[in-house]
Amino acid sequence: MSLAVSSISLLALILFSFTFIIFNSKGQCTHVSSLKFSPNSSFKIALFADLHYGEATSTDGVPQQDKNSSKAMSTLLDRERPDFVVFLGDIITANNLLIANASYYWEQAISPTRKRGIPWATVFGNHDDASFVWPSEWFSATGIPHVRCPPKTLPRSGEGTCSFRGTTRLELMKGEIERNNLSCSESGPMDLWPSVSNYVLQMKSSENPKSTVAFLYFLDSGGGSYPEVISNAQARWFQQKSQEINPGSRVPELVFWHIPSKAYEKVAPRFGIHKPWVLGDHSSNDDYEEHWENK
Template sequence: MKLKSLTGIIIIVCAVILVTTNFTTFSVQGKGNENEKLQFNSDGKYKIVQFNDIQDDEDVDSRTIELMNTVLDDQNPDIAILNGDMLTAEIDTAEEVKQALDTIAQPMEDRGIQWAVTFGNHDEDHTPKTGLDETDMLEIYMSYEHNVNKPGPKDVTGTGNTNLVINNSKNTDPAFNIWLFDSGRYAPDEVAGQNFDGYQTWDWLRHDQVEWYSETSEKLEQTTGHKVPSLAFMHIPLPEFENMWYASPSDRTEESHQKAVEKHNIVGEKNECVCTGPFNSGMFAAMLERGDVKGVFSGHDHINTFVGDYYGIKLGYAGSTGFGSYGLGGEENDRLRGARVFNLDENAEDVLVDTKMLFAEDFGIQ
């Protein structure tokens, strides 16, 4: 009996050690991201860099990391937003996921730059093999010293929906806000017995996400006594991106686009569809009504880089950062690889002063 009891105890202890080891490897105890305060610099300026669609496996293309390093050194931003599709389906193990995330985090971590992520439609493509879903990956992201992601509200669709308040240079009042949305992955096979043949089949923001945004925006205004200007980042673009490009919901001609260029001050390229979901969930209308969001920026469509002003809210893309994902094809395949930069000034009327694309080829990266 004593031998059996001892054997049982040893088995239990070994099991506990195994479980604890696995949890320590891929989970995070919490480093207190809430203590990572965001604040305008003493000159009242603040800079954001957006990286999109790194979309690679554990052996991230060296040119992607070179581009990230070069942009960060050139711009010295205050925060970097990695706006979805960091990973691909070609990852086979949980260890390889961690390896990929370590590589992606390194440019910001080495420089002490704060950063955050949103999730895209490809980030869970590896999950059936690796066993790590968005919740697991968010925990890993949050374990890095300079990451400022938060778990997000419970009972709201998606992972990591949150807002990041940036205080003014005196640290006395919120001067700006960053919204991070999980725009989902793919539409279900069918709804109400009807499939989506003939429709675009990416995901859409759910009504509870729209409600969460509106309620949080209102609470922020009540707390501060004023609307806090903001930018919103989500991987999959809103349907309004397409309407803005043509200044029409139905007329899809070059003539209508030329009218849109003047009407909506559009700059940049559109080389593929605005690949959005089959439903418009009303997020743009909610933002228009609240009046705090100054711009919505996406990725997803790697070879679109345009931005315009759609009834007071900028709608725009950042081209693909990742050299491992698809590009224009042919000799110009990598021409639009890059990052988007946002310059903020707490003394400007809308705080957002300007935004522009930086391209890898401008730095000699190809």
């Protein structure tokens, strides 16, 4: 089958501080480098961004905003029944975490998707591997408060000890891939490190498994442990990979990354983009506002 970018309808929702994007399209992740359309030539993708799990770690137990995020994702996944999920960065707020291994919160974030047997891919944002940031109020006249370290019973947290170094992109990605058969994420070419989440997945036709109908690219836009940038090396990798696997741009290509580029300022007005979105409080399932912007 043929697939045109214009045939993919887009619904963007920003709900409780994270983004959901649904592409009308139905299939399964057969292996790490290929996705396949279903016989009815459809494949639905849900996108979650800026979940920021672990942001309110000063509270006991699981922070309420994380519970709300899991509930909202579960509701959307049950309602939309996507075939694939993309986590578009800032899955956790590492600069708020006092644990040696932030994978505990990473696993919480992907849990609703994994429980439903839906394959996914991730790309890093600017908060995912940031080192702990000392709050300025800790150095006021009242002095540094008691630091609550994670309990020893917390899985994969660092054996109940406080840690301020953060968890690297490589550690987060390695942990996700090793512990989850449904993960289609990749660590990307070593020559692009510390920029890690740079890879491409192929979308295959349901009628002809050898026929590629679209490519999904994932780029690491940096931040956290290194500058917020898509480097020239990444751009060259993208161009070379595209020419190699899709000469002449014969099939559509979709690119996912976390930090929007300046190009949006020029591109969006030209196409009269209509942006339905919902803005709300991370800590409440009830307080939100609907907004529509027409360019």
